[in-house]
Amino acid sequence: MKHSILVALIATAVPLILPAAEPSAFGAGNLNNSEPYGLTSNEKIILQNKNKLHKVVVKSNNQANEVDSLRERLDGLQSIIENLSRKAHNNKISLKKLKTQNFENLHNSDEYSKRLSDAVELNSQNLEKTNIVISEVSILMNTIEKDYVTKEEFNSLVNDVNKFKDLVAKELKSKSNSNIKKSSNSSADLYNQAKAYYNKKYYTKAITNYEILIKRKYKPAYSHYMIGEMNFKRKNYSNAITYFKKSSSLYTKASYMPNLMLHTAISMDKTGDKEHAQAFYNAVVSKYPGTKEAKEAKKYLD
Numbered sequence: 001m002k003h004s005i006l007v008a009l010i011a012t013a014v015p016l017i018l019p020a021a022e023p024s025a026f027g028a029g030n031l032n033n034s035e036p037y038g039l040t041s042n043e044k045i046i047l048q049n050k051n052k053l054h055k056v057v058v059k060s061n062n063q064a065n066e067v068d069s070l071r072e073r074l075d076g077l078q079s080i081i082e083n084l085s086r087k088a089h090n091n092k093i094s095l096k097k098l099k100t101q102n103f104e105n106l107h108n109s110d111e112y113s114k115r116l117s118d119a120v121e122l123n124s125q126n127l128e129k130t131n132i133v134i135s136e137v138s139i140l141m142n143t144i145e146k147d148y149v150t151k152e153e154f155n156s157l158v159n160d161v162n163k164f165k166d167l168v169a170k171e172l173k174s175k176s177n178s179n180i181k182k183s184s185n186s187s188a189d190l191y192n193q194a195k196a197y198y199n200k201k202y203y204t205k206a207i208t209n210y211e212i213l214i215k216r217k218y219k220p221a222y223s224h225y226m227i228g229e230m231n232f233k234r235k236n237y238s239n240a241i242t243y244f245k246k247s248s249s250l251y252t253k254a255s256y257m258p259n260l261m262l263h264t265a266i267s268m269d270k271t272g273d274k275e276h277a278q279a280f281y282n283a284v285v286s287k288y289p290g291t292k293e294a295k296e297a298k299k300y301l302d
Contacts, residue, residue: 262280
């Protein structure tokens with residue numbers, strides 16, 4: 001589609017308008033985009049869960065690194081505590097020795113008092129350091145309890161995501177089985193029935209038939225276009241862009257291409273993509289001059 005539209009634009013002296021628009025319009029529904037758009041309701045829920053799980057995984061990894069750092073600090077604090085404990089024990093032994101020592105060997109009683117005072121002071125310093133270390137350990141433990149996701153919370157989130165995936169899989173399977181039951185008619189009969197449903201505005205039934213036809217690969221370009229049209233009429237503009245994209249990729253010379261291009265532009269306009277919508281309006285006017293779609297596109301441009 002890019003090449004055929006580009007040729008038409010060059011021929012009408014409007015170069016490079018549509019190629020700039022196509023990536024935005026026909027990149028809809030891609031969950032791998034940095035800023036995905038044109039998503040169905042199920043895709044939006046899947047994207048939300050995907051982002052939520054990603055944030056938890058990132059936070060969990062960051063927490064794991066911080067926990068490793070805390071472990072190293074705790075190991076260091078434990079070494080300090082053990083060292084202080086040894087010093088306190090040695091001081092205690094020194095005090096006992098001083099008590100049992102023959103004071104006559106000392107020069108005077110003042111020297112004994114000084115040694116005793118020094119030992120008490122050293123003990124006091126060691127006790128103060130021990131209290132500081134214990135306080136730091138307490139702060140670290142409170143930080144862990146307050147800020148970190150517990151294993152139970154993380155497992156609960158993973159279980160919720162898995163349950164959601166199972167639910168979506170069951171719904172898709174149920175829908176597929178339902179479609180299989182309804183697909184006993186021939187493809188031609190389903191095609192005619194889908195058109196009849198569309199004319200009566202029974203869009204839900206019509207969409208079901210067109211989805212079956214897509215699975216059967218019976219007129220898939222037209223079926224995608226019709227589903228896009230019904231989403232457009234229901235004002236599900238993001239979904240409409242997705243189906244229009246697929247239709248145009250399957251068949252670029254269809255008679256409904258002017259309408260597909262116009263409704264793509266309007267859908268982009270409604271979803272806030274004004275810049276690319278204008279490019280599509282210009283492309284409709286340039287490629288399909290004289291058509292009712294071109295006249296309507298001019299109104300939007302004006």
